[in-house]
Amino acid sequence: MKWQKLGQIFEFSNSPFTERFVSHVQSPQALVLADRIRIYFSTRKTDETGKFLSHVQYVDYDFEFKCIIGYSERQVMPLGKIGCFDEHGIFPLSPVRVGSKVYGYTNGISRRTSVDVESGIGFATSDDDGVTFQKFGDGPLLSASLNEPFLVGDAFVREFGGQFHMFYLFGKKWSEATAEHAAERVYKIAHATSNDGITNWHRESKFIIPDKVDENECQALPTVIKIGNRYHMYFCYRHMVGFRNERGKGYRLGYAYSDDLVHWERDDENGGITLSESDWDSEMMCYPNVFACRDNIYLLYNGNHFGKEGFGIARLESEK
Amino acid sequence: MFKWKKLGKVFDPTTVVGKSWLHEYAQAPATLIFDDFVRVYFSCRPPRDENGQFTSRSAYVDLDRKDLFRVLRVADRPILELGKRGCFDEFGTYPVSVIRVANEVWAYYAGWARPASVPFNTAIGFAKSSDNGVTFQKLGDGPILSFSPDEPFILSGPKIRKFNDKYHLFYIAGQKWVMVDGQPEISHKIRVATSDDGLNWTKYGKNLIPNYWGENESQASPDVFYANGKYHMFFCGWQPETFRKTKHRTIGYASSSDLVNWIRDDNKVGISVSKGEVFDNQMLAYPHVFELDGKIYMLYLGNEVGRYGFGLAELEGELR
Numbered sequence: 103m104k105w106q107k108l109g110q111i112f113e114f115s116n117s118p119f120t121e122r123f124v125s126h127v128q129s130p131q132a133l134v135l136a137d138r139i140r141i142y143f144s145t146r147k148t149d150e151t152g153k154f155l156s157h158v159q160y161v162d163y164d165f166e167f168k169c170i171i172g173y174s175e176r177q178v179m180p181l182g183k184i185g186c187f188d189e190h191g192i193f194p195l196s197p198v199r200v201g202s203k204v205y206g207y208t209n210g211i212s213r214r215t216s217v218d219v220e221s222g223i224g225f226a227t228s229d230d231d232g233v234t235f236q237k238f239g240d241g242p243l244l245s246a247s248l249n250e251p252f253l254v255g256d257a258f259v260r261e262f263g264g265q266f267h268m269f270y271l272f273g274k275k276w277s278e279a280t281a282e283h284a285a286e287r288v289y290k291i292a293h294a295t296s297n298d299g300i301t302n303w304h305r306e307s308k309f310i311i312p313d314k315v316d317e318n319e320c321q322a323l324p325t326v327i328k329i330g331n332r333y334h335m336y337f338c339y340r341h342m343v344g345f346r347n348e349r350g351k352g353y354r355l356g357y358a359y360s361d362d363l364v365h366w367e368r369d370d371e372n373g374g375i376t377l378s379e380s381d382w383d384s385e386m387m388c389y390p391n392v393f394a395c396r397d398n399i400y401l402l403y404n405g406n407h408f409g410k411e412g413f414g415i416a417r418l419e420s421e422k
Numbered sequence: 423m424f425k426w427k428k429l430g431k432v433f434d435p436t437t438v439v440g441k442s443w444l445h446e447y448a449q450a451p452a453t454l455i456f457d458d459f460v461r462v463y464f465s466c467r468p469p470r471d472e473n474g475q476f477t478s479r480s481a482y483v484d485l486d487r488k489d490l491f492r493v494l495r496v497a498d499r500p501i502l503e504l505g506k507r508g509c510f511d512e513f514g515t516y517p518v519s520v521i522r523v524a525n526e527v528w529a530y531y532a533g534w535a536r537p538a539s540v541p542f543n544t545a546i547g548f549a550k551s552s553d554n555g556v557t558f559q560k561l562g563d564g565p566i567l568s569f570s571p572d573e574p575f576i577l578s579g580p581k582i583r584k585f586n587d588k589y590h591l592f593y594i595a596g597q598k599w600v601m602v603d604g605q606p607e608i609s610h611k612i613r614v615a616t617s618d619d620g621l622n623w624t625k626y627g628k629n630l631i632p633n634y635w636g637e638n639e640s641q642a643s644p645d646v647f648y649a650n651g652k653y654h655m656f657f658c659g660w661q662p663e664t665f666r667k668t669k670h671r672t673i674g675y676a677s678s679s680d681l682v683n684w685i686r687d688d689n690k691v692g693i694s695v696s697k698g699e700v701f702d703n704q705m706l707a708y709p710h711v712f713e714l715d716g717k718i719y720m721l722y723l724g725n726e727v728g729r730y731g732f733g734l735a736e737l738e739g740e741l742r
């Protein structure tokens with residue numbers, strides 16, 4: 103694969119969101135509409151205790167990504183009620199067009215006391231091209247199960263061959279806290295299928311992408327696109343410890359391919375996109391989202407500091 | 423109206439010595455009948471931890487089958503380990519319900535986690551015993567029955583039964599956290615799920631028992647017993663708005679011919695708080711009905727939700 107980086111196209115500090123939010127535009131995910139490309143992301147407010155709450159917003163681009171032609175001025179969807187799986191944040195929202203509706207799969211976040219957070223996959227639908235979403239109940243579509251004990255999240259859903267395929271992640275373990283670090287989580291990518299994208303998810307409850315770092319590698323935000331007869335997956339991966347500020351341990355983009363959606367060959371060397379020498383994505387690349395639009399294939403992603411400042415985009419030059 | 427003759431307190435956990443995890447409380451009794459004794463599972467607590475919080479454990483007491491007021495032995499150790507860090511059952515396993523399946527004993531239990539915004543969250547776990555219910559091994563680190571769009575939090579109070587070759591799991595599902603004097607109090611309702619194998623469950627998805635005292639009443643301990651051509655459910659209920667002040671819980675009753683349509687008739691229950699200085703002069707809670715040697719008994723909790731143990735009553739007449 104060969105990508106041409108088009109640069110950081112969206113900066114929080116130069117955006118209309120600075121009045122209502124404090125920072126971050128994380129996990130950009132595209133919904134291609136008739137006259138625009140709508141890009142969802144999660145941005146942050148602080149609550150009364152100073153802790154962050156992630157909220158979904160969007161910005162609309164023309165097909166050249168030259169101009170912002172619209173943005174969300176109101177709430178796209180509310181956070182959960184007290185005690186619900188998504189009361190402390192929705193990050194990210196992953197949209198997919200299904201008929202006249204837009205399905206939105208959310209990663210809901212709630213805080214815990216013995217560990218930082220727990221998460222679950224929520225579901226919402228939109229009848230207005232994704233301006234607003236209505237939640238499918240107060241609870242999650244998928245959450246912890248017998249062999250997926252915690253941190254179920256980051257769903258990416260596409261219909262392939264008449265079936266809905268979900269790529270998501272679930273937690274493998276929470277490490278014990280040490281003198282050097284707090285309890286850290288380890289999570290990896292998994293796969294589930296459903297006939298309608300909503301009910302009766304068949305979960306294999308196993309990790310599908312081999313580790314590259316070590317057994318504690320954390321893998322997040324899978325995104326899959328079919329080109330020809332081959333499925334290509336991008337995701338981000340990092341070390342369990344030191345990923346926030348140690349060079350070489352933070353998020354980078356991983357790549358895998360498959361011809362049957364079941365067996366995946368990890369092939370980061372041929373992913374075709376790596377850290378820049380300098381610039382906004384020189385220390386970290388994370389939260390990829392691949393999509394097709396007008397004969398081109400694009401890759402949205404965040405750079406340094408987990409997308410605190412902005413997001414950027416690359417265009418596929420060659421799939422060889 | 424049924425007629426229950428109270429026989430007195432069977433077991434007082436505060437009299438047990440030498441078990442740090444069994445300091446007080448003997449909650450949610452559930453029986454497993456052996457040739458010579460009746461094993462009564464219950465949930466108990468060590469003293470509060472440094473944060474003033476309890477961690478519930480589960481154990482059993484064996485009662486002489488010929489004289490249920492004669493305690494033969496108390497479990498040497500809890501029957502279930504607490505969950506690993508970040509798991510749904512990290513801070514408690516309470517309550518437990520058991521059933522014999524071939525040479526094994528299967529247990530369904532509620533596991534306790536500690537969210538940041540509310541005092542607890544619970545989901546239902548599963549474990550098996552191959553030593554007649556002395557110790558149980560979990561099948562996985564996660565819950566077997568967990569949250570879903572219309573059951574956003576608090577799945578608890580499992581009661582496992584097998585009727586008509588199908589497993590029925592009666593349980594409670596949280597409806598909302600009600601703010602009472604600035605504190606969140608949970609409102610939960612009785613529901614049922616069914617399964618062919620005891621592992622893969624289909625939720626019925628509706629509240630089974632009509633409200634009696636108000637929209638927010640909490641219902642718990644849905645104990646179902648078949649007799650004389652119909653199903654009898656004894657359960658307990660309270661009002662989250664006033665419970666902390668009144669310390670009052672009471673036992674309710676409903677009957678059904680099909681296990682999903684229930685007619686509530688608390689006037690038939692035939693057991694209520696005692697008068698005088700006895701362990702059950704404030705509340706009755708967590709009923710469990712069982713048959714032994716031609717008689718029908720009810721185990722139930724007294725004051726402070728079984729802090730000082732559970733009592734036994736015997737049915738005079740029949741369940742009709």
